[in-house]
Amino acid sequence: MKVKNIVRTVAAVAAGAMLIPLAACGGGTAADSGKTKITFLSWDNEQTMSPFIEEFEKENPDISIDFSYAPPTAEYIQTLQTRLVGNQAPDVFIITSENKNDLIDNGYVLDMTGKSYTEKLSQANKDFVSRDGKVYGQSISSWAAGIAYNKELLKQVGYDTVPSTWDEFLDLCKKLQDNGVSPYIEAIGDGADRIPDSFTGAILADKGIDVTTLASKDPQTPGANEKEAVKAWMKVYDEGYASRDNVGVSGDDAKTQFVNGQVAMYCTGAWDFSTFEQAGFDWGFAQIPALDKNHEQYAQGSPSPGLAIYSKLDGDKLKAAEKFLDFMVSDWSLEQRSKNGDAITVDGFESDVTEQYKDVYENNLKTGKYFLMTNFYSNPDVLISTNNAEVQQLVQGSITADQWAENIDAKMASAQ
Incomplete structure (x- = not known):
């Protein structure tokens, strides 16, 4: 339920600063030897995302997540773009209104149509990250x-x-x-x-x-x-x-x-x-x-920004990335997101919203009438x-x- 007035500013200094390695959860240690490692660039910070990553790695001990962060919105988009054109694409990243056309036009995002991790999304959430009937992101909440x-x-x-x-x-x-x-x-x-x-x-x-x-x-x-x-x-x-x-x-x-x-x-x-x-x-x-x-x-x-998967992934990395997105629509993850204050719009899940918000949640958000x-x-x-x-x-x-x-x-x- 986060709303921002966004003005894109592309600043070379900011983009360069975001290339400095950030705190990581998961990969990079001897304990990760033999695991499949996927990289995840998020605009939710490490404090927000650590519980999800820790739970996912506990449930999937053969996978580790190398996490990095850039703040929304302009710095994140520039950081992602720099990594994509520099052949350092993250395996999982954010897709939203400011970058979805560029990501789709340039073939950077995986077509998720009909995938298990998008089938429960509301139609409005799918439409937000779709083009020509194809879904390119996993958006699970709305405001x-x-x-x-x-x-x-x-x-x-x-x-x-x-x-x-x-x-x-x-x-x-x-x-x-x-x-x-x-x-x-x-x-x-x-x-x-x-x-x-x-x-x-x-x-x-x-x-x-x-x-x-x-x-x-x-x-x-x-x-x-x-x-x-x-x-x-x-x-x-x-x-x-x-x-x-x-x-x-x-x-x-x-x-x-x-x-x-x-x-x-x-x-x-x-x-x-x-x-x-x-x-x-x-x-x-x-x-x-x-x-x-x-x-x-x-x-x-x-809808909220969605998670996208880099289109060139294959093999074990693609399987691991898709497992991560399946996890992000699991009951555990949806409960955690709801506790964080998100109004979840996934079929079969009910967020515990405040009493005053119930009419809007039931009649606008859950029905896609926004x-x-x-x-x-x-x-x-x-x-x-x-x-x-x-x-x-x-x-x-x-x-x-x-x-x-x-x-x-x-x-x-x-x-x-």
Whole structure:
């Protein structure tokens, strides 16, 4: 359930620094003689991954794992790329939205379609690391945004929770405002325009569009695809229920205003729950409302990064790498991941999520009803930075939704 605003920066100094050998678990000692050794480059640090590696090696005494770490996201991607082009490819590594197109285009990742270690993954997790019907990664968890709400403030206007459609949500905002309560806040200063992605996911599903094909369109048109959703979302600003000053509001700012009771509702995710709990007020967390009664309630959300296997592996090394991925969807591993705070989206497994998160977990994450625009187009770094800049102007009222869409698509076309 980790979300990051990511800007790719390729720094030669950082890349060079990451070539220094890092702490290793497993291979490299006399005790490993005769074992099959596989290398694993992770962006989860050694403290996080050691329990998995130790348990795997205990269950598979003929295999050792040589572990190394690079922090996400830009440094990790550059480190992996340096190793791949330098013929020092790790046997197992991370695949995610920022590098999956390069990895697939250059033939670096094994086709995992139909493998035992991907068959239990949810379809949304498979789609995230797929192209042309082939699966290239093992993604086992997901995150999704929702609407955090102050129960006491909503009760003042006769509501127990957030309504299920956008027009009804706007009606609630009006009642709150008429009652002297600031209705709603978003962290636009951090680029967090979450509502449009949720609407777009439902629109694409209703049209029967396979999201894994969006990057193959020529030209790519994320702006045109999201324009209807953006127009609907902008009603909360056009009608004055959210302040245009949100362009300068960070996630920390929005969270502080929400926990202090200055605003009734805040669009965020599970990463803020611990702060809400510590604040000691009565809060809830609801699904993002549907665009209308003709569309399903989608969330903005994303699968977690996946594990990939180097495509040129064969023999005992390939068997060992595949055993490791089988282990990573074992009950032991899924329980450990769940304890670490991940919302697992593997068939047959139920994460013990906090009470407030259950509706979103059951109705969005486990069903795959979530969408993140930047996951399904090439050049996601360009799309992220362009959208952040254009949304600032959109919320300020400097441009229209039509202009937003045109500017996004023009920038994407120039990046092809």
